[in-house]
Amino acid sequence: MSEKDKELPVGTTEPFARMHRWLQRGLFVCLVALVIEASLSLPGLLIWFGWPTLSVTEVCHELMKVRWHNDDAECLVPHPLWGDNEGTIYRDTAYDEWGIQPRPKYRGIHYRDLVTFRDERLAREAAAREAAEAQGIDVSAVAP
Amino acid sequence: MTTTANSSGPFGGYDVHQTDSKAAQWQADKWMIGGTLLMGTGVLGVFGLPLFFYGLHLQHMAAKSGLSMRPLIVTLIGYLVIIDSSLNSLGWSMDLLANHSLINRVLTAGWGAVFDGGYFWHYNELMLGDTPIGGAGAPGEKAWEISLIIGCFAPRMAAAIGLLQMKRWGQQWLIVTCWMGVIVWLGYNLNMTFYADIRYSGVTFPVLGWWIYDIFYITPFLALPYLHTVNREIFSE
Numbered sequence: 001m002s003e004k005d006k007e008l009p010v011g012t013t014e015p016f017a018r019m020h021r022w023l024q025r026g027l028f029v030c031l032v033a034l035v036i037e038a039s040l041s042l043p044g045l046l047i048w049f050g051w052p053t054l055s056v057t058e059v060c061h062e063l064m065k066v067r068w069h070n071d072d073a074e075c076l077v078p079h080p081l082w083g084d085n086e087g088t089i090y091r092d093t094a095y096d097e098w099g100i101q102p103r104p105k106y107r108g109i110h111y112r113d114l115v116t117f118r119d120e121r122l123a124r125e126a127a128a129r130e131a132a133e134a135q136g137i138d139v140s141a142v143a144p
Numbered sequence: 145m146t147t148t149a150n151s152s153g154p155f156g157g158y159d160v161h162q163t164d165s166k167a168a169q170w171q172a173d174k175w176m177i178g179g180t181l182l183m184g185t186g187v188l189g190v191f192g193l194p195l196f197f198y199g200l201h202l203q204h205m206a207a208k209s210g211l212s213m214r215p216l217i218v219t220l221i222g223y224l225v226i227i228d229s230s231l232n233s234l235g236w237s238m239d240l241l242a243n244h245s246l247i248n249r250v251l252t253a254g255w256g257a258v259f260d261g262g263y264f265w266h267y268n269e270l271m272l273g274d275t276p277i278g279g280a281g282a283p284g285e286k287a288w289e290i291s292l293i294i295g296c297f298a299p300r301m302a303a304a305i306g307l308l309q310m311k312r313w314g315q316q317w318l319i320v321t322c323w324m325g326v327i328v329w330l331g332y333n334l335n336m337t338f339y340a341d342i343r344y345s346g347v348t349f350p351v352l353g354w355w356i357y358d359i360f361y362i363t364p365f366l367a368l369p370y371l372h373t374v375n376r377e378i379f380s381e
Contacts, residue, residue: 009215009216009217010212010215010378011215011218011374011375011378012215012217012374012375013373013375016373016374019369019370019373020217020370020373020374023217023366023369023370024216024217024220026366027217027220027221027224027363027366027367028220030224030360030362030363030366031220031223031224031227031363032193033360034224034227034228034231034360034361034363035183035189035190035192035193035227036189036190036193037357037360038183038186038187038189038231039186039187039188039189039190040190041186041187041251041255042186042187042247042250042251045250045251045254045255045258046250046254048258049250049254056246056250057246059250059254060246060249060250063249063250063253063254063257063264064249066257067253067257067264067265067266067267075246075249076244077246078245078246079244079245083244083276084276085244085268085269085270085271085276085277085278086244086268086278087266087267087268087269087278088269088276091266091269094266101338101339101341101342102265102341102342103341103342103345104261104265104341104342104345104346105345105346106264106346107346108346108347108348109257109258109348110348
C-alpha cells in the first residue's frame with residue numbers, strides 16, 4: 001500500500017479514488033432527491049389536482065369521472081375489503097381506441113383542472129335541472 | 145491515531161479500539177436506521193432525512209477521532225439501496241394489495257394520470273379469472289410488480305443489510321442484485337415503449353416527466369462501479 005493510499009478511505013485505492021469521490025457525490029444527490037420527491041409526491045399531487053378546494057375524496061371522485069368518462073363514477077370510501085373491482089361497473093363508458101395496443105382518449109389533467117371539471121359538471125347538472133323544470137318534468141328524476 | 149479512553153484506561157489496545165469502534169458505529173447506525181425507516185415510507189421521508197444525516201455526522205466524527213468506522217460511501221450505498229427498494233416495493237405493494245384504499249386511488253392512480261397512464265388507464269379493473277385483482281391493468285405491469293418485489297428488491301435489501309455489516313456476501317449479493325437492475329430497466333422501459341399509447345396518451349407529463357421523476361431510482365447503477373473496484377478485503381467472510 002502506498003503512502004497516498006493510506007490517506008484514502010478504507011477500500012479505495014489511488015487509481016479509483018476520483019471515481020469513488022464522484023460516485024459518493026452522485027449517491028448524496030440521489031438520496032436527498034429521492035427522499036424529498038417521495039415525501040412531496042402526495043401533497044404535491046393533491047395540490048395539483050385541486051386540494052384544498054376539493055377534499056381528498058372529491059379528488060378521488062373526479063379522477064374516476066375522467067378515467068371512465070362518466071359523471072356517475074364515484075369512489076366508494078371505504079371500499080368493502082373483499083369487494084368487487086370498482087372499475088367493473090364503469091368500464092364500458094371509457095373512451096378507448098381498441099386494438100392490440102389500445103389508445104386511451106381521456107382528457108389530460110392540468111393544474112387545478114379537477115376543480116374546473118367539477119364546476120363544469122355542476123353547471124351542466126344545474127342547466128339540465130332548469131331545462132327539466134321548464135318542461136314541467138319532475139326534477140328529482142334528473143337531479144344527480 | 146487518537147488514543148481511545150474507556151473504562152479500561154488510556155492503554156486501549158486493539159480489542160478496546162475494536163469495541164469502541166463497534167459501539168460508535170452502532171450508535172450512528174441507530175440514527176440512520178430510524179431515518180431510513182421513515183424515509184422508506186415515502187410520505188414521512190422529510191422527517192427521516194435529518195435523523196439520517198445526524199447518524200452520518202456521528203459516524204464522520206467518530207472516524208475523525210480515530211475509530212475504525214465503515215467507509216462513508218459504503219454507508220450511503222447500503223442505506224440508499226434500502227430506501228430505493230422500500231419505495232419501489234411500497235408503491236407496488238399498495239397497487240397490488242391496497243388498490244382500493246383512498247390514499248392509493250389518489251396517490252398511485254393520481255401519479256398515473258400525471259406521469260404514467262399505466263396506473264390510470266382502466267385502473268382497478270384487472271381480474272384473474274373470476275378473482276378481482278385491481279390496480280394497474282397495463283399489459284405486463286402486474287407481472288413486473290410481483291417478480292421484481294420478490295426476485296429483486298427483497299434480496300437487494302437483504303444484500304444491503306449484509307453490506308452495511310461489512311460482510312463479503314453482502315458485497316457479492318449486492319453486485320448480483322444491482323446487475324439485475326439492467327434487466328429491470330431494459331425490460332420495464334421496453335414494455336412501456338411497446339405499450340406507449342396506454343402509458344402516455346392523455347398523461348400530463350408524458351415520457352420526459354416520467355424520466356425526471358424516476359431517474360433518481362437508478363442508484364443501483366451508482367453502486368456497481370464502486371462494488372467492483374473496492375478492495376474486497378475490507379469485507380469479512
